[in-house]
Amino acid sequence: GAVVSQHPSRVICKSGTSVKIECRSLDFQATTMFWYRQFPKQSLMLMATSNEGSKATYEQGVEKDKFLINHASLTLSTLTVTSAHPEDSSFYICSARGTSTNTQYFGPGTRLTVL
């Protein structure tokens, strides 16, 4: 149980384009989903927290207009990196927690490369 999928696993795009990453909880309803970013050899950095049907809460320093998060259902959240630039290249990981628990289950991650 507690499986989270993420799609795509890897994406390469040109500078200035937008990229959408999907995160799905496959066997449970995700009350909250979290989006993280991780640069090589660095720690996980929480970008934002989203609850189903509500606006996401962004961490300090994360541009909400650049990283659009939608959590339209209890099993799906999306992160759209708008007007991507090479400095946005990173490993983006989502996690999800179910109701009445704070255990987070992670998706496999999406490696974004912006040329």
Add this chain to the structure above:
Amino acid sequence: QKEVEQNSGPLSVPEGAIASLNCTYSDRGSQSFFWYRQYSGKSPELIMSIYSNGDKEDGRFTAQLNKASQYVSLLIRDSQPSDSATYLCAVSEDSNYQLIWGAGTKLIIKP
């Protein structure tokens, strides 16, 4: 500022020995404690959660929690080369469900 601290390592342990990973946290209100394992280039995977003082065992893994001293540890018995990874400690106070993450300890199991 709520903090979770771990020794970054690397911690080198011979195969078959016990690996001991430690974590301290600053927020006394913390209620839930987690250990995740992250292989290079992969996302974190949950190893264990612990909520009460004392030991919790799951196979070769034992988590130990001491709330009075504000530390949580992870013991790995009979260490295998496949245990080589970065181990992340995470702590939650439950009220907002966010996890406060340590920077991780890199563990190397030498054959």
